[in-house]
Amino acid sequence: MSTAAPRPSPASASPSTEIRGAGGELHQRCGGSHPALTTNQGTPVADDQNSLRPSPRGPGLLEDFILREKITHFDHERIPERIVHARGSGAHGTFTLTKSLAKYTRAAVLTEVGKTTPVFARFSTVAGGAGSDVRGFAMKFYTTQGNWDLVGNNMPVFFIQDAIKFPDLIHAVKMEPDRGFPQAASAHDTFWDFISLTPESMHTIMWAMSDRALPRSLHDIEGFGVHTFRLVDTEGASTFVKFHWRPKRGVHSTLWDEAVKRAGADPDSQRRALFESIQAGDYPEWDLAVQLFTEAQAEGFAFDPLDATKLVPEELVPLEVIGHMVLDRWPDNFFAETEQVAFCPANVVPGIDFSNDPLLQGRLPSYLDTQLLRLGGPNFHQIPINAPKCPFANHQRDGHMQMQVPKGRVAYEPSSLDRGGPREAAEGFASAAVPADDGVKGRVRPERFADHYSQARLFYRSQTTYEQAHIAAALVFELSKVETPHVRAAIVGHLRNIDEDLATRVAGGLGLESLPDAPRPAAPVVDYPPSPALRTIGNGKPTLHGRRIGVLVAEGSDGDTLDAVRQAVESAGGRIVVVAPKLGGVTLADGARRTADGQLAGTPSVAFDAIALVLSSDGARSLTREAAAVDFVRDAFGHLKAIGFDAGAQPLLTAAGVPIGPGVVSVGDLPAFLASAMTRQWDREKQVRTLP
Ligand code: HDE
DSSP states (O other): OOOSSOOOOOSOSOSSEEEEOGGGOOEEEEOSOOOOOBOTTOOBOSOSSOOOOSSTTSOOOTTOHHHHHHHHHHHTOOOOOOSSSOEEEEEEEEEEEOSOOTTTOOOGGGTSTTOEEEEEEEEEESSSSSSSOOEEEEEEEEETTEEEEEEEESSSSOSOSSGGGHHHHHHHHSOOTTTOOOSSSOOSHHHHHHHHTOGGGHHHHHHHTSGGGSBSSGGGOOEEOOSOEEEEOTTSOEEEEEEEEEETTOOOBOOHHHHHHHHHHOTTHHHHHHHHHHHTTOOOEEEEEEEEEOHHHHHTSSSOTTOTTOOOOTTTSOOEEEEEEEEEEOOSOIIIIIITOOOOTTOOOTTEEEOOOHHHHHHHHHHHHHHHHHSSSTTGGGSTTTSOSSOOOOOOOOOTTOOOOOOSSOOSSSOSSOTTSOOOOTTSOOOOOOOOOOOOOSSOOOGGGOOOSHHHHHHHHHSOHHHHHHHHHHHHHHHHTOOOHHHHHHHHHHHHHHOHHHHHHHHHHHTOSSOOOOOOOSSOOOOOOOOGGGOSTTTSOOOOTTOEEEEEOOTTOOHHHHHHHHHHHHHTTOEEEEEESSTTOEEOTTSOEEOOSEEGGGOOGGGOSEEEEOOOHHHHHHHTTOHHHHHHHHHHHHTTOEEEEOGGGHHHHHHTTOOSBTTEEETTSHHHHHHHHTSOOGGGHHHHOOOO
């Protein structure tokens, strides 16, 4: 219902349904008192159940304006989806500045300490569905000086250096054009073919094959502005800046097998988790940190900070936290807000400016262009989710879907006829005073862009041994889907330039008889000191906040144990989900009934961070004949999760082949169970799978 003032309803006041036979028509109607349903022109509708016919069994009539309006609107409900980042989840929140950058910029959002700026965030998958993929991390700040969009990803680097390669990259990663699949995952032969011929992608490939591409939830990801931007002070002098979003609880990922199973069991798991944590008041939070460096400092780096395939190691330029963001409101309407939100890296405010990063430069015109198509015309900035929350005025006019009614005869500037009309403002946006290079025009890249392997090596060698094994396993998984042998071999050749051991592991996992030749690097590969900040294991905070523990119960389970587990988990900040063979619940040992939150077959353990088995021996024995129950336990073990159990649960542990050992602990020792539930049991991994 979109009208402002509801009208009194002609419908009956009774809330029940009634059978009416007015005018020979017989059907069931709902009673109750409601505002009148109208057409989009405001005409009240007396019958929304039947289309107009010349006789009860006659054809439809073209004059039925009510039917035609309703169906035509329906037919136009979908708008073109985003060519990349089509699937996304959004949320409202606020950004609060804690440290002023007044020395570097005149942007109010970065200088007024304590100031709270409304924001809208949208997280997305670039190409595929909820499984393994780079995630988009797009932020719109509704500042007092206009909207500032920081449209980044959950990885600090990108596949390509120059925007001219973006359509090729995306065509290669999306479904193959002749067969139309894979639809919800990245393509194999085409993607790896392109990558094998694009060595600059190697660093991002390391990130994309790491656990970062398998986030546990959207609030467990880091965000990065990726490009180097500029902060500009009142004199026009500028400083380079890189933006980082750090989740308050650290970065957490799933295992590959877990992500694959979770995508099947609950393709909405990531959106649902964000929704549920906001609804529960357990708001996701991030710190905003910056890396600041001068152009002179940048000259001394071994790489060029204008190259988006490179990061600036934290050991070189430390991160400074300047504020935090909390997401505390789910959108009222998915389409109106999350779907219609239009982010654009060119949306900056006075005091923030672009660098000459050739990837960023190519993005600047692209977003407005795509939005003109996607949102149907030049007035999409008037859609509530896109409109600035500060005053805005200019002389742009007309166009599709103009919602404003400008007054007066003046639609130009300057004018003496309209003395109150908008004019340029001294405090308005001014580009950074950057002297132009004295190079020669041409299609060239700076020399320092040529090193494609050193930072890939830095990333790989900075990981823990578990994470290195995951990268190798992910490469084996992906390349095993590539049907073209020379493409597989070419990738392994590149890996040799990154790390010989990684190449050997992947070659072994693929069953290659010998190591392919490595291509000759365009620039020498250098060894950076390892950067522990690039790991995820060890960088997450051990906490139960935001964690879900699945407790499996069956007939005869002990109610006191169940209550004790619930109490301990909830007081540590976690949430219990009771899973039973039937949603109606179970009869506990003391004869009381307990309902379940999830039915076993539809609630596998991939939905949880840890599980507890609170079972009578009879209950556990009956569950040994349920494949879903055995999988519940076996998968939790295979996914390195803590498993709590009471004495009765032993038959199910045995059926699942789960030995008692680290992370498989009695719920009699709740502190030990909670401690193991806060982390994964990494040392268990060699017990459960052969990694390359
Ligand atoms: Fe985007 N990108 N992109 N991109 N991008 C879009 O804009 C584009 C790039 C990113 O939640 C599109 O409105 C080009 C890098 C995010 O709505 C499109 C190039 C990074 C989102 C577009 C890039 C991103 C987009 C699709 C290379 C990380 C989703 C629909 C020159 C820093 C925003 C739309 C949302 C969306 C173009 C590269 C991040 C087509 C041409 C690098 C998070 O305009």
